[in-house]
Amino acid sequence: MIETRSLTKRYPRVTALDAFTVDIEPGIIGLVGANGAGKSTLIKTLLGLSAPTSGSIRVLGLDPARDAEAIRARVGYMPEHDCLPPDMVAAEFVTHMARMSGLPRTAARERASEALRHVGLYEERYRQIGGYSTGMKQRVKLAQALVHDPDLLLLDEPTNGLDPAGRDAMLGLIHRIGSQFGISVMVCSHLLGEVERICDSLVAIDGGKLLRADRMSAMTVQRDVLAIEVDEGTEQLAEGLAAAGLGVSRDGRLLLVPLESDQTYDVIIGTVASLDLPLHRLEQRRHRVSELFSARPDPQEVETRAS
Numbered sequence: 001m002i003e004t005r006s007l008t009k010r011y012p013r014v015t016a017l018d019a020f021t022v023d024i025e026p027g028i029i030g031l032v033g034a035n036g037a038g039k040s041t042l043i044k045t046l047l048g049l050s051a052p053t054s055g056s057i058r059v060l061g062l063d064p065a066r067d068a069e070a071i072r073a074r075v076g077y078m079p080e081h082d083c084l085p086p087d088m089v090a091a092e093f094v095t096h097m098a099r100m101s102g103l104p105r106t107a108a109r110e111r112a113s114e115a116l117r118h119v120g121l122y123e124e125r126y127r128q129i130g131g132y133s134t135g136m137k138q139r140v141k142l143a144q145a146l147v148h149d150p151d152l153l154l155l156d157e158p159t160n161g162l163d164p165a166g167r168d169a170m171l172g173l174i175h176r177i178g179s180q181f182g183i184s185v186m187v188c189s190h191l192l193g194e195v196e197r198i199c200d201s202l203v204a205i206d207g208g209k210l211l212r213a214d215r216m217s218a219m220t221v222q223r224d225v226l227a228i229e230v231d232e233g234t235e236q237l238a239e240g241l242a243a244a245g246l247g248v249s250r251d252g253r254l255l256l257v258p259l260e261s262d263q264t265y266d267v268i269i270g271t272v273a274s275l276d277l278p279l280h281r282l283e284q285r286r287h288r289v290s291e292l293f294s295a296r297p298d299p300q301e302v303e304t305r306a307s
């Protein structure tokens, strides 16, 4: 669906994309990287809005340098920053964007109503955008990206400025669009925890270079640790497991024990039973995707996870 070969974009002071080579299959794709990693630059080169310094790109088999118009007809783009006209009503604006994509007047109006319904703004569609909340504005941006029924959506930081509930709602919406409408979606975010939740593959970028591109399932590998939670008696259980010869560490309410053999399970169950404690959880732990990329989690991500 998207192919880049040695894609490089140099600005006078910085190389935003540095020999970036990737093959991306259809699906819900997370494009993750810290601020300034090159995500927006990549999206703009894919759309033909910014010409690469060197290298090649194919989007849906098209070359953005030659076929920019054809690409924009098949790709929807939700930009990162607020770019909405405050004095227009949403229905009018989204209809206008549909007309810009080449739809005739009546079809544009119908598609605009439909797109606004999909993003949950149908009832509010005749209100001026300037009076909308941040979450509603993000939804209008999403509706205009969807309005011409694209094959691919490129969403640049769609949860920007949203509170945790707003982020959840936006992520749920994106997931629905990707899984129910048969549209591929590339979601750009600096919050790994977000893309981990909704994407089926991940492209990680750092300093303009490709860090890793893979299916999410290949990135969430089993880790040899058992997590145990009891409703009460955590301290007592920690002592009991240590006395039984297991290495025990704490992670909040959880006790973590290295999984050395199948007998580790038996020892844990036996210890819990002998202490007569109410076992709440016993599970093998998986790596979080974020652990594969960064030893230091993003503070905003920690805040998201905590919320």
Ligand SMILES: Nc1ncnc2c1ncn2[C@@H]1O[C@H](COP(=O)(O)OP(=O)(O)OP(=O)(O)O)[C@@H](O)[C@H]1O
Pocket: 011, 012, 014, 015, 016, 033, 034, 035, 036, 037, 038, 039, 040, 041, 042, 157, 190
């Ligand atoms: N038009 C431009 N002129 C000069 N430098 C630019 C321009 N656009 C981006 N850059 C620089 O290129 C690098 C990559 O920027 P880019 O916006 O692609 O990053 P990003 O991963 O999208 O981060 P953010 O989420 O902060 O936008 C940054 O160092 C940025 O300052």
